[in-house]
Amino acid sequence: LYAKTLSDIENKSDLNAFVHVTRDGDQRAVESHKRLQDGTQRPLEGIPIAVKDNFCTKGVPTTCASKMLQNFVPVYDATVVERLKAAGAIIIGKTNLDEFAMGSGTVDSIFGPTKNVWRSKPNQWHIAGGSSGGSCVAVASGMCVAALGSDTGGSIRNPASYCGVVGYKPSYGLLSRHGLIPLVNSMDVPGIAAKTVEDVVTVLSVLIGPDANDSTCVDTNLDTNSFQTNFLIDKCRIGIPEEYNCEGLSNEVKETWDYIANLINDSKGAVQKVSMPHTSVSIATYSVLNACEVASNMSRYTGLFYGYRSTDDHKSFESLISTSRMEALGEVVRSRILSGNFFLLRSNYEKYFMQSLKVRRLISDDFKNLWKSNYDFLVTPTTLSTAPLLSEFKSLDNRTQCATQDYCTQPANMTGCPAITIPVKLSSNKMPISIQIMASNFDDIRLLQFANWLE
Numbered sequence: 001l002y003a004k005t006l007s008d009i010e011n012k013s014d015l016n017a018f019v020h021v022t023r024d025g026d027q028r029a030v031e032s033h034k035r036l037q038d039g040t041q042r043p044l045e046g047i048p049i050a051v052k053d054n055f056c057t058k059g060v061p062t063t064c065a066s067k068m069l070q071n072f073v074p075v076y077d078a079t080v081v082e083r084l085k086a087a088g089a090i091i092i093g094k095t096n097l098d099e100f101a102m103g104s105g106t107v108d109s110i111f112g113p114t115k116n117v118w119r120s121k122p123n124q125w126h127i128a129g130g131s132s133g134g135s136c137v138a139v140a141s142g143m144c145v146a147a148l149g150s151d152t153g154g155s156i157r158n159p160a161s162y163c164g165v166v167g168y169k170p171s172y173g174l175l176s177r178h179g180l181i182p183l184v185n186s187m188d189v190p191g192i193a194a195k196t197v198e199d200v201v202t203v204l205s206v207l208i209g210p211d212a213n214d215s216t217c218v219d220t221n222l223d224t225n226s227f228q229t230n231f232l233i234d235k236c237r238i239g240i241p242e243e244y245n246c247e248g249l250s251n252e253v254k255e256t257w258d259y260i261a262n263l264i265n266d267s268k269g270a271v272q273k274v275s276m277p278h279t280s281v282s283i284a285t286y287s288v289l290n291a292c293e294v295a296s297n298m299s300r301y302t303g304l305f306y307g308y309r310s311t312d313d314h315k316s317f318e319s320l321i322s323t324s325r326m327e328a329l330g331e332v333v334r335s336r337i338l339s340g341n342f343f344l345l346r347s348n349y350e351k352y353f354m355q356s357l358k359v360r361r362l363i364s365d366d367f368k369n370l371w372k373s374n375y376d377f378l379v380t381p382t383t384l385s386t387a388p389l390l391s392e393f394k395s396l397d398n399r400t401q402c403a404t405q406d407y408c409t410q411p412a413n414m415t416g417c418p419a420i421t422i423p424v425k426l427s428s429n430k431m432p433i434s435i436q437i438m439a440s441n442f443d444d445i446r447l448l449q450f451a452n453w454l455e
C-alpha cells in the first residue's frame with residue numbers, strides 16, 4: 001500500500017495536492033509489515049495518511065504554504081500527528097492549502113493552486129475547495145486512505161464537498177489543537193477527510209483524548225466503539241433550517257437537499273423546517289472575529305526568531321520587521337492583519353470586536369435553542385454550488401470567495417458543534433454534490449452514525 005501510494009503521488013503530481021512527500025516512511029513501512037505478520041499490529045498499521053501543511057511535523061518542513069515559513073522545520077509533532085504515528089500510520093506527506101489556511105479554494109499558495117480531480121470537461125480545471133484542498137484531493141484521487149485538514153470556517157467540509165469525499169469537523173475541544181498553526185484559536189479544529197464515514201471513525205478513534213498541551217481539549221469520555229451500536233432513524237428529529245435556502249444556492253444543490261430530506265422522511269425520521277434567524281449575519285461576524293484573531297496570531301512572525309527575514313540592510317528594527325512581513329506574507333494575509341488591527345484599535349474595539357462577540361452568541365443561541373427543542377440533527381447544503389472553475393474563482397477577491405463558499409459551513413464554527421459533509425450524487429456536469437449534517441456539541445458519535453446511515 002505504501003509503495004502504491006508513493007507511485008500514485010508521483011503519477012498525479014499535476015493535481016498539486018502534495019507540497020512535500022516524506023520519504024522517511026520506508027523504514028516505518030518495513031516495521032508495519034513485520035507487525036502485521038507477527039500479529040502485533042496497531043489500529044492504523046501501515047496506513048498512509050496525508051497531513052495538511054499547517055500541522056507541525058517533527059523534522060519535516062511545515063510551510064503553511066507561505067514564504068514566511070518556507071524553511072521552517074518544527075522540532076515536534078502536533079499531538080494529532082503524534083497519535084497517528086503511535087497508531088502505526090505512515091505520514092506520507094504534507095498537503096497544499098491556502099496561505100495560513102486563509103481561503104476557500106486552495107488557490108492562494110506559494111506552491112500554486114491544487115486542482116480538483118473531478119472535471120466537467122477535459123482540461124477544464126475546477127478548484128479543489130479549501131483551504132484543505134490538498135488533503136481532500138489526495139483522498140479523492142486515491143493517493144491516501146485518509147488525510148488531516150483543519151476547519152475554522154469550513155476548510156475541511158468545503159473541499160470535501162467539492163471533491164466528493166467525506167469531511168468531518170469534530171466538536172471544538174474534542175481533538176487537540178497543539179501543533180496546529182493557529183488561524184482563529186476560538187474556532188480552529190483538526191478535521192478528517194476519508195472516503196467513508198467508517199474510515200473517519202477509525203482515524204478519529206486514535207486521535208480522541210485530552211491533551212496536557214491544549215487546555216481547550218477536554219476529556220469527554222466519548223467512545224468511538226458506540227459507533228457500532230444500532231442507529232434508529234425513526235427516533236430522530238431533524239431540522240431543515242430555511243435560512244440556508246439562500247441567494248446563490250444552485251437548483252441542483254437545492255434538489256439534492258430536498259431529496260435527502262424526503263429520504264429521511266420516507267424512513268420515518270421526523271423532518272421539520274426550522275428557523276435560525278441569525279444565519280445571514282454569520283459571515284460578516286466571522287470576518288471581524290477572524291481578522292482580529294489573525295492580527296493577534298500573526299504578530300509572532302517578525303523575522304526575528306524564526307521564519308523569513310529580509311536580507312536588506314535595515315536602518316531600524318521596525319524596518320526589519322515590516323520589510324520581512326511585507327516580503328513574506330501574501331496579500332490576503334496582510335489585508336486580514338490590517339483589518340484585524342483596525343477592529344482592535346482602542347477606539348474601535350467595542351464597536352467591532354465586542355459587538356461581533358455578542359452577535360456570535362446570538363448565532364450560537366440559534367443552535368442551542370434547537371437542541372433544547374429536542375432536535376437531534378440539522379441537514380443543510382455544504383456548499384451553494386458545485387466546484388467553480390479555477391479561472392472563474394480566481395477572478396473574485398478573497399472576501400467575495402469566502403462569503404459564498406463559507407455560508408453554510410461557518411456557523412458551526414461559531415458555536416463549536418460537530419458537522420460532517422457526505423457526497424450524495426453528481427451534478428448534470430458530473431461534479432460532486434454533497435450534504436452537511438450538524439449535531440449538538442459533543443454528539444459526534446451519533447452524528448457519524450447518522451452520516452453512516454445516509455451514506
Ligand code: GLN
Nearest residue numbers: 101102103152153154155
Ligand atoms: N474560508 C475561511 C477563511 O478564509 C475558512 C478557512 C478555514 O476554515 N481554515 O477564513
